[in-house]
Amino acid sequence: MKPARERVAGSVANFVDERVGAAKFLKKNLNKVFPDHWSFMLGEIALYSFIILLLSGTFLTFWFVPSQEELIYNGSYVPLKGIQMSAAYASTLDISFDIRGGMLMRQVHHWAALLFLAAMVAHLMRVFFTGAFRKPRELNWILGVGLLTLGIVEGFLGYSLPDDLLSGTGIRIAEAILQAIPVVGTYAAFFAFGGAFPGLVFIPRIYTVHVLLIPGIILGLITVHLMLVWYQKHTQYPGPGRTEKNVVGYPLMPVYMAKAGGFFFIVFGVTAFLGAVASINPIWVFGPYTPTQISAGSQPDWYMGWLDGLVRMSPPLESYIFNHTISWNILIPGLIVPGIMFTGMALWPFIEAWATGDKREHNLLDRPRNAPTRTAVGVMSLTFTVVALINGGNDIIATHFSFTINQIMWATRISIFVLPPLSYVITKRICLALQRADRDLVLHGRETGRLVMLPHGEFVEIHEELSPEEAWTRTSHEQLAPIPAAGIDANGVRANGVLKDRIRARISKGILQEQIAKPTAKEKLELGDGHH
Amino acid sequence: MSNTELEPLKDPGLPAHAHRKADHDEVAAKRAERQVSILFLLSAAGTILFIYSYIWIAQDIYVYLPVIGTTNAHQLFLGLGLAFSLFFIGAGAVHWAKTLMPDQEVIAQRHEMRSSDEDRAGFIATVKENGASAGLGRRTLIKRTLGLSLGLVGLSPLLLLRDLGPLPSDDLTKTSWAEGVHLVTDPGNRRLRPEDLEIGAVAHVLPEMKHPEHRKLDDIAKDALLLIRIRPEEFRLDAEKLSWTYQGIIAFSKICSHMGCAVALYEQQTKHLLCPCHQSTFDVPTGAKVIFGPAARPLPQLAIKVNAEGFLVAAAPFNQPVGPSFWERRK
Ligand code: HEM
Numbered sequence: 001m002k003p004a005r006e007r008v009a010g011s012v013a014n015f016v017d018e019r020v021g022a023a024k025f026l027k028k029n030l031n032k033v034f035p036d037h038w039s040f041m042l043g044e045i046a047l048y049s050f051i052i053l054l055l056s057g058t059f060l061t062f063w064f065v066p067s068q069e070e071l072i073y074n075g076s077y078v079p080l081k082g083i084q085m086s087a088a089y090a091s092t093l094d095i096s097f098d099i100r101g102g103m104l105m106r107q108v109h110h111w112a113a114l115l116f117l118a119a120m121v122a123h124l125m126r127v128f129f130t131g132a133f134r135k136p137r138e139l140n141w142i143l144g145v146g147l148l149t150l151g152i153v154e155g156f157l158g159y160s161l162p163d164d165l166l167s168g169t170g171i172r173i174a175e176a177i178l179q180a181i182p183v184v185g186t187y188a189a190f191f192a193f194g195g196a197f198p199g200l201v202f203i204p205r206i207y208t209v210h211v212l213l214i215p216g217i218i219l220g221l222i223t224v225h226l227m228l229v230w231y232q233k234h235t236q237y238p239g240p241g242r243t244e245k246n247v248v249g250y251p252l253m254p255v256y257m258a259k260a261g262g263f264f265f266i267v268f269g270v271t272a273f274l275g276a277v278a279s280i281n282p283i284w285v286f287g288p289y290t291p292t293q294i295s296a297g298s299q300p301d302w303y304m305g306w307l308d309g310l311v312r313m314s315p316p317l318e319s320y321i322f323n324h325t326i327s328w329n330i331l332i333p334g335l336i337v338p339g340i341m342f343t344g345m346a347l348w349p350f351i352e353a354w355a356t357g358d359k360r361e362h363n364l365l366d367r368p369r370n371a372p373t374r375t376a377v378g379v380m381s382l383t384f385t386v387v388a389l390i391n392g393g394n395d396i397i398a399t400h401f402s403f404t405i406n407q408i409m410w411a412t413r414i415s416i417f418v419l420p421p422l423s424y425v426i427t428k429r430i431c432l433a434l435q436r437a438d439r440d441l442v443l444h445g446r447e448t449g450r451l452v453m454l455p456h457g458e459f460v461e462i463h464e465e466l467s468p469e470e471a472w473t474r475t476s477h478e479q480l481a482p483i484p485a486a487g488i489d490a491n492g493v494r495a496n497g498v499l500k501d502r503i504r505a506r507i508s509k510g511i512l513q514e515q516i517a518k519p520t521a522k523e524k525l526e527l528g529d530g531h532h
Numbered sequence: 533m534s535n536t537e538l539e540p541l542k543d544p545g546l547p548a549h550a551h552r553k554a555d556h557d558e559v560a561a562k563r564a565e566r567q568v569s570i571l572f573l574l575s576a577a578g579t580i581l582f583i584y585s586y587i588w589i590a591q592d593i594y595v596y597l598p599v600i601g602t603t604n605a606h607q608l609f610l611g612l613g614l615a616f617s618l619f620f621i622g623a624g625a626v627h628w629a630k631t632l633m634p635d636q637e638v639i640a641q642r643h644e645m646r647s648s649d650e651d652r653a654g655f656i657a658t659v660k661e662n663g664a665s666a667g668l669g670r671r672t673l674i675k676r677t678l679g680l681s682l683g684l685v686g687l688s689p690l691l692l693l694r695d696l697g698p699l700p701s702d703d704l705t706k707t708s709w710a711e712g713v714h715l716v717t718d719p720g721n722r723r724l725r726p727e728d729l730e731i732g733a734v735a736h737v738l739p740e741m742k743h744p745e746h747r748k749l750d751d752i753a754k755d756a757l758l759l760i761r762i763r764p765e766e767f768r769l770d771a772e773k774l775s776w777t778y779q780g781i782i783a784f785s786k787i788c789s790h791m792g793c794a795v796a797l798y799e800q801q802t803k804h805l806l807c808p809c810h811q812s813t814f815d816v817p818t819g820a821k822v823i824f825g826p827a828a829r830p831l832p833q834l835a836i837k838v839n840a841e842g843f844l845v846a847a848a849p850f851n852q853p854v855g856p857s858f859w860e861r862r863k
């Protein structure tokens with residue numbers, strides 16, 4: 001007779017299967033194959049930190065009071081006793097000083113938020129630089145851009161909740177951005193704040209958005225995101241035995257389950273560790289919000305810092321038409337530039353497919369060097385964002401490195417125009433140099449540093465041939481030819497080509513022509529064993 | 533084109549599976565098992581530390597740690613307990629997977645996402661057929677009225693948002709300042725005389741209220757002033773603006789004309805006001821002209837005078853809205 005445990009498990013399984021037919025589905029999916037690579041963990045980290053945010057956030061809701069009613073503080077943090085403040089701020093102090101584990105959970109929540117955003121950005125970079133967004137995965141790329149946007153907004157609303165001096169200042173700035181929108185801005189601001197700034201309803205409102213609306217949407221989007229990954233199967237890096245038509249890796253059960261499940265606990269453990277030892281957002285130091293005070297060196301969280309940096313470096317431009325004000329100094333850095341960046345990011349898969357004329361499915365990832373233009377565009381965008389982020393901390397940098405704000409501001413104002421194109425050019429060169437290095441490696445092998453003397457006395461270095469696996473990994477990518485300009489017939493005679501097609505042909509030439517030809521079997525054979 | 537020229541290298545195929553020690557060596561496998569168990573035990577120890585700290589470490593004990601500095605013992609050990617209990621479960625599971633679970637890579641096939649042509653044709657046929665049976669194509673009246681009502685029904689939730697807030701009215705243009713309103717200190721709520729301000733001094737000021745304890749943040753957010761005294765001959769102002777000052781005392785809105793932060797820093801040496809938010813810098817002698825940063829307008833200046841009892845009061849309301857710009861703001 002079977003042991004009791006097995007009998008129980010068996011009858012539970014039977015119960016479930018007779019009602020939903022789960023066995024068929026699970027049999028197939030427990031054997032689902034997942035390719036393994038460290039960079040595939042970045043998305044996982046984002047998922048796990050989101051779960052941590054749900055858990056720690058729910059804990060915080062039990063005590064947090066989302067209200068701007070004023071009261072006199074009488075909790076156990078002595079320096080603020082007797083001070084007038086909002087209920088939101090006071091309850092955050094209570095969570096920090098009077099609820100056991102409250103400080104820990106606040107800090108876990110905040111660290112997890114920083115990690116969530118950082119992991120999403122890193123994951124996005126992985127997907128971008130390896131071309132994982134290409135057909136058929138464009139939809140998941142767009143979902144990802146949506147998740148990042150929501151994550152940024154959610155984080156901003158989160159640290160605005162405690163109603164401390166720092167976060168109140170952030171809300172003030174958000175209000176000014178709303179107010180700057182032409183035509184409807186003033187109405188938008190008055191509707192959002194229930195009247196003039198700061199009013200009494202903003203914190204309760206963003207509370208609902210922070211704990212219900214956005215987490216709900218994020219949860220929904222993540223679900224679709226993962227279902228698509230499941231359904232379309234994961235991409236894989238090129239390598240021996242890996243093709244566009246197969247997927248090489250470990251089955252879901254048990255290896256992947258154990259690793260992924262274990263990794264969740266590791267991520268949770270790390271955020272708990274940070275929450276234990278590393279203080280973050282010490283709101284009791286800043287004091288309660290009042291519109292007439294401000295803490296010097298005000299800094300938003302890092303994922304907002306680049307926006308702040310753009311705002312700081314913007315020139316003082318305002319124009320008046322027909323008795324109306326347009327605040328370019330707010331609109332350009334606060335809405336227009338970020339709008340262009342995020343729209344461009346969302347549309348990139350389609351832009352790239354259009355420019356290269358490549359509309360096929362791709363399941364093998366690119367090594368970034370083999371797509372120099374894409375890699376260069378990515379590095380260029382990152383450079384732009386990092387310059388902005390640096391300027392977001394210009395006051396901190398000024399005090400730490402004894403520059404004047406003026407110097408940093410001008411340095412970044414110039415850099416934001418000069419460095420991105422420069423980094424584009426440099427990245428492209430580096431990619432091509434790496435392609436060349438790959439070619440040399442495959443054809444001539446690796447330098448070993450060992451010298452031998454030939455019979456006639458000459459010294460040569462021994463080159464060790466790459467293994468067929470290594471050689472394959474470096475040469476399995478395909479090199480597309482540029483799109484021929486439409487309207488140029490076989491004899492090269494130009495007909496009246498459509499302008500759009502001509503532009504596209506030019507662009508695709510720019511993208512695809514500059515490649516170091518990968519070694520062919522013939523070349524390799526000719527060099528044969530005779531090389532040194 | 534002959535392709536032999538360009539033929540790529542050959543795919544050598546999936547490398548043979550390399551066995552780990554624990555796969556065939558029972559001693560190594562046992563060792564790995566012990567290691568995994570130890571990791572799980574460490575997690576249990578973490579939970580015990582967590583429980584101990586929650587119950588027995590008082591909340592007002594502080595300890596000194598290198599790097600971290602002085603920190604609350606309760607919070608620290610609670611957190612470390614939680615961190616260990618979670619981390620080592622994960623470490624154990626991963627170590628288990630790496631040493632003892634099968635590590636043979638397997639190959640599965642992919643299929644193109646695109647449906648077969650048959651399926652597509654079948655799909656289109658189904659849609660057409662079912663659509664036709666519902667009479668969608670024929671019953672245009674139904675189609676149109678449905679479109680209309682669906683379009684309209686979307687308006688209701690939008691309309692429901694209307695009461696989120698009042699219409700702007702004059703909230704953005706009006707402050708509490710009016711002729712004769714006393715300037716009082718913030719904090720302190722004391723009336724000010726010109727003698728209270730030495731040359732080079734700055735005072736943070738609000739309009740006097742009967743019941744200052746009822747002062748609303750909404751009002752403070754518009755009314756806050758900076759009062760600065762410099763030598764009268766240092767002003768570079770037109771006659772009107774000059775007449776708004778009193779013996780070298782000049783009053784500006786403290787709400788930044790850029791995005792509304794408090795312009796709280798005054799540099800006595802340079803007579804510059806600095807907004808810490810985006811470092812807009814305003815030059816006091818020239819009427820808070822912007823000399824650096826993203827702000828596009830000077831801080832609005834309030835006309836002040838001294839009343840019969842010798843107190844500083846407003847001579848008139850602000851002649852323009854304070855704070856950040858908005859669409860309806862006139863030049
Ligand atoms: C999706 C991602 C989320 C992000 C990025 C995020 C981010 C943040 C941040 C940065 C704070 C400020 C914490 C501080 O330093 O005090 C915060 C506060 C808060 N969050 Fe979240 N959060 C998320 C989800 C949630 C969820 C799902 C809940 C509840 C179910 C929640 C509940 C709260 C509460 C109640 C506070 C205010 C209490 C306090 O600040 O101590 N959060 N959030």
Ligand code: FES
Nearest residue numbers: 788790791807810
């Ligand atoms: S709010 Fe003062 S500089 Fe931006």
